[in-house]
Amino acid sequence: MSHDFEVAIVGGGHNALVAACYLAKAGKKVVVLEKNQEFGGATKSVYAFEGVGAKLSRYSYLVALFPDQIKQDLDLKFETLSRTVSSYTPSGNTGILINRSFDAESRESITAFASNIEESDAWERFYKRIGVFAEVLAPTMLEPLKDETEVKALIGEELWDEFVVQPLEVTLSKYFKNDLVKGIVLTDGLIGTFTSATERLSNICFLYHLIGNGTGEWRVPKGGMGKLVEALLQRATSLGVEMRVGTEVLGVNTSKDGVTIKLNTGEELSAKVLLSGAAPKVLERIAGINAPTLRDGSQVKMNMVLKRLPNLKSGVDPRRAFAGTFHIDESYEQLEKAYHQAKSGVIPDVIPSEMYCHTLTDPSILSESMQEAGNHTLTLFALHTPASLFDKDHDLVKVEVTKRILAGLNRYLVEPIEELLLNDAAGQPCIEVKTPQELEAEIDLPRGNIFHSDLMWPWRTRGEQGKWGVETTHDRIFIAGAGAVRGGGVSGIAGHNAAMAALERLAKSN
Numbered sequence: 001m002s003h004d005f006e007v008a009i010v011g012g013g014h015n016a017l018v019a020a021c022y023l024a025k026a027g028k029k030v031v032v033l034e035k036n037q038e039f040g041g042a043t044k045s046v047y048a049f050e051g052v053g054a055k056l057s058r059y060s061y062l063v064a065l066f067p068d069q070i071k072q073d074l075d076l077k078f079e080t081l082s083r084t085v086s087s088y089t090p091s092g093n094t095g096i097l098i099n100r101s102f103d104a105e106s107r108e109s110i111t112a113f114a115s116n117i118e119e120s121d122a123w124e125r126f127y128k129r130i131g132v133f134a135e136v137l138a139p140t141m142l143e144p145l146k147d148e149t150e151v152k153a154l155i156g157e158e159l160w161d162e163f164v165v166q167p168l169e170v171t172l173s174k175y176f177k178n179d180l181v182k183g184i185v186l187t188d189g190l191i192g193t194f195t196s197a198t199e200r201l202s203n204i205c206f207l208y209h210l211i212g213n214g215t216g217e218w219r220v221p222k223g224g225m226g227k228l229v230e231a232l233l234q235r236a237t238s239l240g241v242e243m244r245v246g247t248e249v250l251g252v253n254t255s256k257d258g259v260t261i262k263l264n265t266g267e268e269l270s271a272k273v274l275l276s277g278a279a280p281k282v283l284e285r286i287a288g289i290n291a292p293t294l295r296d297g298s299q300v301k302m303n304m305v306l307k308r309l310p311n312l313k314s315g316v317d318p319r320r321a322f323a324g325t326f327h328i329d330e331s332y333e334q335l336e337k338a339y340h341q342a343k344s345g346v347i348p349d350v351i352p353s354e355m356y357c358h359t360l361t362d363p364s365i366l367s368e369s370m371q372e373a374g375n376h377t378l379t380l381f382a383l384h385t386p387a388s389l390f391d392k393d394h395d396l397v398k399v400e401v402t403k404r405i406l407a408g409l410n411r412y413l414v415e416p417i418e419e420l421l422l423n424d425a426a427g428q429p430c431i432e433v434k435t436p437q438e439l440e441a442e443i444d445l446p447r448g449n450i451f452h453s454d455l456m457w458p459w460r461t462r463g464e465q466g467k468w469g470v471e472t473t474h475d476r477i478f479i480a481g482a483g484a485v486r487g488g489g490v491s492g493i494a495g496h497n498a499a500m501a502a503l504e505r506l507a508k509s510n
């Protein structure tokens, strides 16, 4: 039977585009089918406010996991920039400032805050140890999935026990005594995942946040996250990939030698192999391939444009405080309390969140006149706000959650953030807020889960996980999106690995 395409890809997120580029580079005839009017999924940059020249990374905003190897293989014109500061965490009228390289100033800041030199020593020891995971795991992400026993042997028994076997709660308590220091460390185990330090899902989330490219450094995408999509689109087009927007895949029928794809346009396409860059729940709906159960997405994302940066009660220069990750109400106890409140169906009294200012590292997302006027953008990501909280009275809950998040931020500012918001052309303040439900409606993230599925250990824990971690129960259908083993985040890894699996499948004679 002749097919329209060798490979059809559902969805046009960055992973799908990475897969398309690798496949087209290998000479395959590929089509990408995206339901929205633009490609990019969760990696878009947009002018979110009418008449305001600020191109914001609307959803995802920092990059750590995207391997340099993919950039080189595909010759992508996409740059990321280092932030000078790693994080600032205000507490009362003081706070903890940690520079990107853990230097004397960072050490002194922790020591002064905790009144204890052991806490900064522990910080250094802890991150050196987790660095071993980064060195071992980062180079394996684009290789066939390693077995758990193999990885364990490379990591060593003691480290394995600390970071894989013991819940994060136990290991963090072993190293850190100070509640705020412990909370700053814990946040990497929670971002994008509705979990607690007592659950091992937080260990998995933690590893993901610290292994990117062997360093775990979170960098600013130059020109905004949309630049990654632009680079991928340029490459895919030059390689001859057929790209379609406004094209939703409604159904997939499988046969022994391929798939038939039903589109919203009424058309039907056939392909030898299907990749899904959409979430496993979407694949379940369109192709009947069972998806694992997943937790609610549990974040609220806010984008703001400011007249100028706010001043802080602690007196720290805002150009430093907001250059890195600005942690708001993220002590260990605050994080745990918020989790348990949200889990029991109550909006947390104090909603932990974190924020950073893109334009301090990369002003290029602002028009020249805005740069001259001293305008800035802020991107805020609130934790422990699961979709379930918004199921009833969505709009009312959204108003209340927004109020609590901004009150949390305002506790540390000299003047309320609301007074510093720029107005758009219609006189409305430049602030947009996205709940998990809105993320599902806009870009099909099931229950707003930003990783498509619950994250999995980046090695084989079960026999059925297949060679690349992208396999499904149908041997011509592969997962090319964040829901693959080693998917999640802006990494392109799932796209690369699905392309490798598809090439191997196409090389078979039947």
Ligand SMILES: Cc1cc2nc3c(=O)[nH]c(=O)nc-3n(C[C@H](O)[C@H](O)[C@H](O)COP(=O)(O)OP(=O)(O)OC[C@H]3O[C@@H](n4cnc5c(N)ncnc54)[C@H](O)[C@@H]3O)c2cc1C
Pocket (backbone or CB within 6 Å): 010, 011, 012, 013, 014, 015, 016, 033, 034, 035, 036, 039, 040, 041, 042, 043, 058, 059, 060, 061, 062, 063, 064, 065, 247, 248, 249, 250, 277, 278, 279, 282, 286, 301, 439, 442, 443, 444, 445, 450, 451, 452, 480, 481, 482, 483, 488, 489, 490, 491, 494
């Ligand atoms: C608010 C937010 C903040 C985040 N912050 C970060 C961050 O800073 N750093 C980071 O690394 N990660 C971050 N993430 C996570 C990261 O963005 C995602 O995990 C990743 O971008 C997923 O990419 P993907 O290509 O696998 O899928 P997606 O980007 O989700 O793309 C899937 C595409 O499939 C399309 N689609 C769905 N169903 C169909 C269908 N039936 N037919 C056709 N098309 C379909 C969708 O429209 C979408 O375009 C964030 C995510 C969100 C939502």
